[in-house]
């Protein structure tokens with residue numbers, strides 16, 4: 001196990017690299033099973049930037065053919081607070097959306113606003129089907145009623161970093177999900 005200088009900012013680990021590996025294996029097997037007979041393309045749609053590490057690992061384990069694309073949206077202003085509004089910074093520009101079974105890949109569901117907005121948006125734009133997959137879920141934080149189709153694991157109401165998730169753009173490259181020491185947030 002290698003360590004990063006950023007490891008020393010971590011107070012405790014929420015999901016270890018080994019656990020994440022088991023989660024991605026399990027979800028990939030379910031996706032294979034669920035989409036094997038599905039007509040049309042399977043499009044993994046990563047939500048930038050938080051989902052990139054999860055999506056990279058997951059897509060290597062999926063054996064049905066996939067295409068990938070990305071959107072960049074934000075519901076989330078400042079550092080540890082989630083605002084109510086969704087803004088699209090990078091949209092999906094495809095002419096074949098009606099042939100796409102879209103599986104949105106997210107790092108974490110918090111209020112539920114991002115994914116409930118996005119699923120609706122993609123359905124209105126004519127996607128053949130829309131499902132959602134998230135590594136982490138904080139059900140205690142929901143502001144709108146939303147459940148993902150594939151959930152890696154639920155976590156308590158703590159601010160998570162690592163494995164794609166950031167605090168002020170740092171810690172995304174850590175191979176596990178953790179919580180920072182309280183003094184890091186007050187710096």
Ligand code: IMP
Nearest residue numbers: 075082109110111112113114159160165
């Ligand atoms: P939602 O729209 O409130 O569900 O927000 C989801 C987005 O908020 C995620 O894609 C993250 O970018 C961000 N977010 C929510 N909780 C955390 C966290 O604990 N760590 C890092 N980012 C978070």
Ligand code: MG
Nearest residue numbers: 048049050107
């Ligand atoms: Mg995100």
